[in-house]
Each structure stands twice: as C-alpha cells, then as structure tokens.
Amino acid sequence: MGFLKKIFSKSSRPAPQQGGIFFTELETTLGFTPLNIAHYKRAFTHRSSNKTDDKGNPLNYERLEFLGDAMLGSVIAAHLFNEVPAGDEGYLTKMRSKIVSREHLNELGRDLNLIKWVESKVSAQHFGENIHGNLFEALIGAIYLDRGFEYCEKFIHQKVVEPYVDIAKLEGKVISYKSLVIEWCQKQKKSFNYEVYEDNGKEGQKHFAIKLTIDGRIVARARATSKKKAEEKASQRAFFAFQEKINKK
Template structure:
C-alpha cells in the first residue's frame, strides 16, 4: 500500500511546518522526519507500509516507554545512592506515572500533530502521554540513546523532577488504603455496582467499607477510577488515623 501523500510527502508545506514544530520541541533537527511523523499516526487511519504492517504510533510508544524507564532509572540510581530497590522503583513509578506523562504531552501540545480520523475532542486523556512516549521512541530510533537522554533531561527531569516533592506524592490512594488496612488488620471491601443514572455514558458507583462501615463513596466511568476516587476520599477522611499509625 502506498503511503498517503499528505502524511509522507517529504517536500510538502505540511512537512516543512512539521519539521519546524518538531525541531522546536526536540531542541535539535531530526535526521529522518518520517520516523517522527509515524509517532503521531493514530491507528484509526488504518495505514500500512509496503509489507502490510500497521503504521501508527503504538510500537514507538512501546519503545519510548522502555527508554523513558531506563533513563529515569539511571538518573535515580546516580542521584539517590542510598535508595534501595523498592524506593527507586516507587520513585520511578511516580515520575513516569500516566498522569504525569499526560501532563508532559499537554505541555508540549503534542496532540496538535496527531493525524487521525477521529475528532481530537473525542480522544481520552491518555492520548497525550501515549504520544509523548512515541516521540521518545522516535528520538531513540533517529538519534540514539544520548539524544534520547538529553531530551528526557530537558523535558522531564530538569523542569519536573524534585526528589523531596516526589517522596510525598501519592500515585495510588487505593494502595495506601489497602496497605493501612492490612497493617492494622482491618477488614475492607470495595462494593462496586453499576450506576448509570441519567448519564449517557455508563458509570460505576463504589462504596468503600472498613470494618463494615461505609467510609467513602464515588462514581466514575470505570470500576478502577471509581475505586481510586473512593480511596482518595477515604484517605482524607482517615488521614489522621493513618498518620498516627506510621
């Protein structure tokens, strides 16, 4: 299948605008612009290469996720010599959390470059982080590890990574609540039930009970999100007790 001219014509005005925009984001000129173009192709385009393989950002996203984790791990290993494996793993998880990656993608306005048949207003929030990871993967393929590390230092570590602040950052309230309940030998239960109400989108409602007492309720469009919201409310309701037990 031939590549669509709009996306892969290297002499088009669109390519010139794309080159200038990406160069500004990267801080250096890409060698192979087509690799970076692929980092913004949504699967809804249903594009395939000459061998019939899908052409979208998902494989680059996979690669970028690995590179991001490796470079952040190296940074933490060097900067926190006293940190054990568990500590370093938690800190890395905070830096590369989905919420944080989504914010990075938004800050760089990466969605402006996405090519898709789906209106951008219909994308979920994770598109921002997914494309950011794909961009990291493209940098690695185009320029190698050193340029990838420089980009992550410039766009992730220098402006956003503060070890002391990260130590106090919560990435999962559900995990905190469960760990506390297990430590204090308290029974807990997430009672999940469908609750569509008048909403056009399906919702789930959650009641979080500890020792058979309901301590928090929440609603969301997925079971996982509803449980996390209920856990966050329970955490703040029980924060004084949880801090005393530490």
C-alpha cells in the same frame, strides 16, 4: 544482532525541506533538527488511520510507545541511581514509578500539546485520557530511532528531569490512594470492599459508581468514567477521612 543494529542505528538521511508546519513546530519542541521526519509522523499516527507499510505491518505510534517507555525508564533509573546513592532497590523502584506514572506522562504530553499533531480517523473527543502520555512515549521512541540514545537522554533530561524531578517532593507524592488504603487496612487487619452500585446519573457517557466499605461501614462513594478511576477517587476520599490514622501506620 545485525537485525537489531539495523533497527536501532542512527539515521543517516538528510533533514527534509524546512518549511512544513509540522517540521517547524516539531523542531521547536525537540530543541534540535530531526533527520528522518518519517519516525515522528509515525509517532503521531493513531491506529484508526489503518496505515501499513509495504509488508502489511501496521504503521502507528504503538510500537514507538513501547520503545519510548523503555528509553524513559532507563534514563530515569540511571538518574536516580546517580542522584540517590543511599537508595535501595525498593526505594529507587518506587521513585521511578512516581516519575513515569501514567498521570505524570499525561501531564507532560498535555503540556507539549502533542495531540495537535495526531493523524486519526476518529474525533479527538473519543481519545482516552492516556493518549497524551502515549504520544509522549512515542515521541521519545521516535527520537531514539532518529538520533540515537544521546539525543533521547538529553530530551528526557530537559523535558522531564530538570523541570519535574525534585527528590524531596517526590518522596511525599502519592501515586495511588487505593494502594495506601488497602495497605493500611491489611496492616490494621480491617476488612475492605470496593462495590459497584446502581448509578442514576443523567450524563450521556457511562459512569461507574463505587462505594468503599471498611469493616462493613461505608466510608466513601465516588463516580467516574471507569471503575478504576471511581475506585481511586473513593480511596482518595477515604484517605483524607482517615489521614491521621493512615499516616501513623
């Protein structure tokens, strides 16, 4: 317990000299004055920087990302618990998943332009799309270490809950078209298959081509930079093709 208390206790260090561009911009984004700027610098350090502490432990945003994910999930869970008293466990879990979906977190990270602060030895064009959401979670983790849960909760409410969490709209939001299509096929006892086929695209970046068949008939094709994205895109096309039938499930 002593170790955890030491790790998660609120920093008592004084604020750094105000004047650095990072500190000034960060303060504006946070809406409060950070006390220990080191937490935030770590939140934007990419693993390619190969930084370590005096014990050889890696210094990058990945551990803060893990912490921020937990903080975000707990704050959103508490909000939904209070706002939807009639919601059962399954409903609350599904709604939380919609709010903290990777797509939504990436959107939040892009809106705050967090990538401008990343310290890395690789070009930004080589970052995956998920870096935006990863940085957002890491920032939340840094806030928690720097100012404690109260500031962390307030930041999440200001940046996530107040501008984006509309219960009625979220109820109709689709997280995964693939899940919807698979669920419909299973209930209707239809066979389905996602198959990679030959892709003759001329792009320099590798693409995956997927065809979705239902009951042996090709119903949609799609291409994307990953197999998962291609499957989701094909599922979305199939969903709109069968939307009326799927919505009657």
